[in-house]
Amino acid sequence: MKKSNPKALMPIGVFLVLYLGLGIVFEYVMKIPMGFYNIPIVLAFMVAILVACFQNREVSFDDKLSIMAQGLADKNIITMLLIFLVAGSFVGVVGRSSAESVAYFMLSLIPAKFSVAVLFVVACFVSTAMGTSVGTITLIAPIAAAVSDVSGFDLALCIGSVMGGAMFGDNLSFISDTTIAACNGQGCPMKDKFRENFWIAFPAALVTLGLILVLSLRTDLGGAVNHEYHLIQMVPYILVLIGGIIGINVFLVLLIGIFSGIVIMLATGQTSFVDLISSMGSGISGMFETCMVAVLVAALCALIREYGGFEALLSVIRRIFRGRKGGQFGMGLLVAAMDIATANNTVAIVMANPIAVEMSEEYGITHSKAASLLDTFSCISQGVIPYGAQMLVALSAIHEMGHELSAFDVIPKLFYPGLLLVSSLIFIFIIPQKKDS
Numbered sequence: 001m002k003k004s005n006p007k008a009l010m011p012i013g014v015f016l017v018l019y020l021g022l023g024i025v026f027e028y029v030m031k032i033p034m035g036f037y038n039i040p041i042v043l044a045f046m047v048a049i050l051v052a053c054f055q056n057r058e059v060s061f062d063d064k065l066s067i068m069a070q071g072l073a074d075k076n077i078i079t080m081l082l083i084f085l086v087a088g089s090f091v092g093v094v095g096r097s098s099a100e101s102v103a104y105f106m107l108s109l110i111p112a113k114f115s116v117a118v119l120f121v122v123a124c125f126v127s128t129a130m131g132t133s134v135g136t137i138t139l140i141a142p143i144a145a146a147v148s149d150v151s152g153f154d155l156a157l158c159i160g161s162v163m164g165g166a167m168f169g170d171n172l173s174f175i176s177d178t179t180i181a182a183c184n185g186q187g188c189p190m191k192d193k194f195r196e197n198f199w200i201a202f203p204a205a206l207v208t209l210g211l212i213l214v215l216s217l218r219t220d221l222g223g224a225v226n227h228e229y230h231l232i233q234m235v236p237y238i239l240v241l242i243g244g245i246i247g248i249n250v251f252l253v254l255l256i257g258i259f260s261g262i263v264i265m266l267a268t269g270q271t272s273f274v275d276l277i278s279s280m281g282s283g284i285s286g287m288f289e290t291c292m293v294a295v296l297v298a299a300l301c302a303l304i305r306e307y308g309g310f311e312a313l314l315s316v317i318r319r320i321f322r323g324r325k326g327g328q329f330g331m332g333l334l335v336a337a338m339d340i341a342t343a344n345n346t347v348a349i350v351m352a353n354p355i356a357v358e359m360s361e362e363y364g365i366t367h368s369k370a371a372s373l374l375d376t377f378s379c380i381s382q383g384v385i386p387y388g389a390q391m392l393v394a395l396s397a398i399h400e401m402g403h404e405l406s407a408f409d410v411i412p413k414l415f416y417p418g419l420l421l422v423s424s425l426i427f428i429f430i431i432p433q434k435k436d437s
Helices: 006-029 041-054 061-072 075-107 112-130 133-151 155-172 177-186 190-217 231-245 250-267 273-285 288-307 309-320 323-342 345-363 367-382 389-400 407-413 415-429
Strands: none
Touching: 006 041, 006 288, 006 309, 041 061, 041 288, 061 288, 075 177, 075 231, 075 250, 075 273, 075 288, 112 133, 112 155, 112 190, 112 231, 133 155, 133 389, 155 177, 155 190, 155 367, 155 389, 155 407, 155 415, 177 190, 177 345, 177 367, 190 367, 190 415, 231 250, 250 273, 288 309, 288 345, 309 323, 309 345, 323 345, 323 367, 323 415, 345 367, 367 415, 389 407
């Protein structure tokens, strides 16, 4: 066991101050649109690593490089990077039109009074299939604005429902970067994490749907939302969703989705072969920053662990949280705090992973439970913070359509993240934990 050394945590503090501080300045002082996402997070981590390299003069710089290399020489890191890239390729293949077909197909089947409920269900389905909450919101927020215009429903309720459904899939999807990061960091199969996570998320989603229906049925509305869609474009998403649920290897699931998407997009004339290859490249490129963050965090955490930083953090958690239930709650608060500071749930999970591994051993928490806690609590916080990508993208999308709405109009209508927190606490403190198989 390393000797406890609180000073070893300084690089994390430097990163948080740099990233969060500049984000606040950009967003609220300089009024830069999506200011938090104009901060080069890779640069912030590089500065943090530089600070770590200047610490602990007893260890030579060459030895520090070796320690960082050992942090990268991990099967989970390599697996995570490869899955990120393949998932990016899948999203590049299927594109926007496939997800829009899913949304408009479901909306075409119901009366207007149920349209907000269907927006929530559609967002749940699309985000679970796509593995991205931001991508889901980008696609469905304009549809939500159209639903509000046609039906007369409160725009904030429509947007809040879409954001809640998007976070449902972000938390559960087999190809979500949060799921990939949590499962690989904790060394557990995705299907085990899904089973653990599903019984936390599904009840919260059902109660959310019930609340939306109660609000909807109080309003007498007519009409329907109609838009052209192509059923065949739904096939790749359906195959990925089914393959993930039944436990097929994630690489094989994604390859099936990519191959079916290529066949369908070319056969239906939706795109040319050249454009398809370009889209795949763009999808992969979109994952580069996430991959680089995973690499830098692994290197940084290796140094912090070597210096005794994790032991210092664990000693604080041990004093505050007692027993397995307290340890689970402490793990959830840890990743939520990191997410609030970084406004990025994937980064928060990657940063919390090494500490969570130690906490799992300390408190006897199963690997699947730990992965579920990391993913769930990071999604809870990410789903409500006013400067998160999800909120900023939603507000930007409806602004493009001529609507004005603030984050504080939407937050009271974000039923799902709050209910997910309630469900999580019930599963931590009331429902017994299953043993690892």
